[in-house]
Amino acid sequence: MTTQDLQIELRGAVALVRLARPAKRNALNDALILAIRDAFMAFPDSVRAAVVAGEGEHFCAGLDLSEIRERDAGEGMHHSRMWHAALQEVQYGRVPVIAALHGAVVGGGLELAAACHIRVADESAFYALPEGSRGIFVGGGGSVRIPRLVGVARMTDMMLTGRVYDAAEGERAGFAQYLVPRGEALARALALAERVAQNAPLTNYALMHALPRIAEQPADQGYLTEALMSAIVQSAPEAKDRVRAFLEGRAAKVSKS
Numbered sequence: 001m002t003t004q005d006l007q008i009e010l011r012g013a014v015a016l017v018r019l020a021r022p023a024k025r026n027a028l029n030d031a032l033i034l035a036i037r038d039a040f041m042a043f044p045d046s047v048r049a050a051v052v053a054g055e056g057e058h059f060c061a062g063l064d065l066s067e068i069r070e071r072d073a074g075e076g077m078h079h080s081r082m083w084h085a086a087l088q089e090v091q092y093g094r095v096p097v098i099a100a101l102h103g104a105v106v107g108g109g110l111e112l113a114a115a116c117h118i119r120v121a122d123e124s125a126f127y128a129l130p131e132g133s134r135g136i137f138v139g140g141g142g143s144v145r146i147p148r149l150v151g152v153a154r155m156t157d158m159m160l161t162g163r164v165y166d167a168a169e170g171e172r173a174g175f176a177q178y179l180v181p182r183g184e185a186l187a188r189a190l191a192l193a194e195r196v197a198q199n200a201p202l203t204n205y206a207l208m209h210a211l212p213r214i215a216e217q218p219a220d221q222g223y224l225t226e227a228l229m230s231a232i233v234q235s236a237p238e239a240k241d242r243v244r245a246f247l248e249g250r251a252a253k254v255s256k257s
């Protein structure tokens, strides 16, 4: 599925995916959700990282509320499962995904941001889950992913009371890993994506696919999964080349600057 409301631009190894429905604050209708699913399934092999951003004054106003009127319970469940399938492609696709956040990051927009691997927010960003006051519930995987970012207590409070976190509070709470001046989220997200794209693909794969699953395993199983993943990743020729480059003084040291 393709729609004018989702713009995809390849910039070398980075795919820039833009929600392009600013007149409706990038509200996510079915066509847009299906386009997100299909875009993340179809990146060419040359793509090694992706950035998701929103056009206009806001990242995303969440579910397109104008579509909700038409659904009965069964259709509602399938609709939620469609969101799950799409955001699963974002989280467990082939490449790490960085969200560039500004303005409203609310409802399903926060669910989309939570499916990304890194979140960069500018000072205009704010986070909320208005589902509580609209008489609905999260349906895009938010009840699974958002507590893992900020805890069950915060999410419960946000949904019960309509609490809104501003950008600074949001960073402290764990919604975003980076807080940048107004208007700079996209540039920082693209710069981070360039850096991520240079990692060995198997390392990125392990971080995306193994790390969150290890975090959910009992420790004993987690150690075994870690050992298996570690062995696979370090056996790749690329890992050996990179380690040799460091030992021979040809690779960057770790430094704070």
Ligand code: 1HE
Pocket: 023, 024, 025, 027, 028, 057, 058, 060, 061, 062, 063, 064, 065, 066, 080, 083, 104, 106, 107, 108, 109, 129, 130, 131, 134, 136, 137, 138, 139, 140
């Ligand atoms: C929309 C939507 C939308 C805006 N669905 N049309 N999400 C919400 O409950 C958030 C609802 N939106 C807002 O609170 C505000 O629109 C914003 C804070 C995001 C932005 O405010 P503002 O002043 O910049 O824009 P606006 O004037 O409110 O909206 C501009 C237009 O976008 C307007 O339409 P118009 O035809 O009158 O111009 C709005 O109706 C439209 N619009 N947001 C449909 N969400 C998988 S389950 C997930 C469940 C959820 O995500 S629930 C949370 C839904």
